[in-house]
Amino acid sequence: MGQFYCLHCDRYFANSTVRDEHFKTKRHKKRMKQMSGPAPHTQLDAELAAGMVGKARAPDCRGTLGAVEGLPFIFLLM
Template sequence: MGKSTQTGNHKSDRKKHIARTWKTKHRTKDLDQIHSDMTTEAAAKLLHQAVDSDVTGCAQHYCLHCARYFVDLRSMKEHFKTKVHKRRLKKLREEPYTQAEADRAAGMGSYIAPKKVEVKTQTVEEDMN
């Protein structure tokens, strides 16, 4: 006879989760991309976008640190209080990995510890319309 092809019920769950992680449908920006967005010029462009009806909330309510759009100001303020947002802020405190750091790790220089970057939740300007 031979061994049954099904050897456990939990292995199929693992395959589903792995497949989900590789899909790009819910892919967000990487931390180094967000760090480049946090520069003054890029942040000003992202926070003051023109009205776009194809984007959630007409692109008027954007969380710079999480790279997410929100429907209205209230939901964005609630997002600022969540664990997801606070974890992202904590991850963004560390300086992004650079080519110079990669060279030092390969033996072409001495080790320098990554610097800490001060990251605070963005200020919200309420429109009085």
């Protein structure tokens, strides 16, 4: 197994030369760009949506969305 690893592409390479050439490819650059952006959601967001978070664990999360901190969450009743 290769000991040179690309974290972004989850690939191993036999030597550093091959890995360095991989760093120049479009596929690697595209994956780096995807990974550098914001995460689609956090574990806390998922637990809040599922109703799994208790008051003791997230006392400051009432009325806010986890992904958009500081913005109030508004309930609309129709």
